[in-house]
Amino acid sequence: MTGTADPVRVLIVDDSTSARAMLRSVVESDPALRVCGAAPDAFAAARMMRVDLPDVILLDLEMPGMDGLTFLKKIMSQRPIPVVVCSGLTARGSEQSLAALEAGAVEVILKPQASDAAARAEAALRICDALRAASQSRGARAALAAGSALKPPGPKLSPDEMLPPPNLARVAPLTEPIVCIGSSTGGTEALRTILTALPPDAPAICIVQHMPAGFTAAFAKRLDSLCQVRVREAVDGATVTQGEVLIAPGDQHMMLRRLPSGYRVVVAPGPAISRHRPSVDVLFRSAATAAGANALGIVLTGMGDDGARCLGEMKAAGALTVAQDEATSVVYGMPREAVRMGSAMQSLALEKMAAAIMGFARRHRTGVQAG
Structure with a gap:
């Protein structure tokens, strides 16, 4: 066009x-x-x-x-x-x-x-x-x-409005693996495909799906009834552990924070970042700071570029980064931008995402045990 x-x-x-x-x-x-x-x-x-x-x-x-x-x-x-x-x-x-x-x-x-x-x-x-x-x-x-x-008109605020860029000179200590996923248009069904394919011992997962306030609770409940992993809408201060998935509530940002033995999330109001609240960029930037090389970042189907920039920050911090491929994306916008910016290390078909998550977790846990 x-x-x-x-x-x-x-x-x-x-x-x-x-x-x-x-x-x-x-x-x-x-x-x-x-x-x-x-x-x-x-x-x-x-x-x-x-x-x-x-x-x-x-x-x-x-x-x-x-x-x-x-x-x-x-x-x-x-x-x-x-x-x-x-x-x-x-x-x-x-x-x-x-x-x-x-x-x-x-x-x-x-x-x-x-x-x-x-x-x-x-x-x-x-x-x-x-x-x-x-x-x-x-x-x-x-x-x-x-x-x-x-292309959407109007102003677009950067994640700097919510939290500072990661200090890439500071190396995050080795922890259990954690996965951060961002998705928008077409993402609800893409997430269902991925999460229903995961076993109960899947790594901790944090998700930002662009969705209105009030709908994410029902979405989490629906996924929880279908999946072997536990799925819930995030609340401020909630810990995310192996076998659990937290979905950012609509109209609230979700950020990852490291604990001595794992991670918790901060759920907070704020301006729309990259034109969205919750914003994938906000989650990914917090993961770059809190988790570094302990994280896997995934950008799924959606219009625009939310998540593409800060997926690159996760990559720079040592994380593995993946974008959904064009053939399986409902809208190849966010993944395309992640690839174009060099933020995504690889593109994968939707049906291969669950296996990639489990492969990442196995390799990372081997490193944790060796350490």
Whole structure:
């Protein structure tokens, strides 16, 4: 896609008149996006799609008649189109949103709430970023090859806002191995593929998945029910040990800190770093400082470059670094940037990640025992 390419065409499906108007305003604030229709229910959306097929659908799940999840499943079975789910923050909404991701939705975003201007502006950026990412997730990936017209606009804060760069002259003492993973669009299913393949004695794992506040707890609970490892949403001060996975809570940064006999996490508020909160860059920078060569850093599917820079800091601190390959990435953005910057030491297919994690842990533990 070039700088003169047509904007991404978005169909909004929401039963609320005010929500449709608000979402239209948000979408049309981005020159890379254009609203091609706004439907009050699934039946009206289906009629519009027969006349004018959109590039991306922005879908509410709670609708009268045919609910959004049923509509999504019909879309995926008949004419797959990238779908971004826009959900309210309720327990039912969280569960339905996870089901939507499993059914083929590209991304889940939180429906903006009435709040201060800064919060509304941040929510608008997240919606537009999600729609751009969804537009790049199609199998042909024609738009992804150049992608310059879809680069997110606006300021991007560096991880310096949260913590200083690592002191690479200081060598971290040998500890148990730890794995840090960052993912975004397409990451929920990628993480499920990896974590369900791990045995109970897998190394400690910390994950940043770009996801709204309130949804990460349900996501962790769902993974915990499927995996042999224990999966939970991180809380401030929690220790992460062998056989456990901590997922950063939505809207909070997660940082790694070393203990005398392991690691704990710090969960804290802060500005959006690399346009995200939680930010992969923040986790990776903290891992470079706290863990050094004891760590494995992995960047999975996602749009943008969050994590790419600080994966390089992990590499410089002695960590092993890996990026997901293009063929298995839903959106080859974050992994591509990690490769382009030289931050990733190798690219791996998604189905090989679990074996790579266990191989790293075995080799590292041999070094710990020898030491």
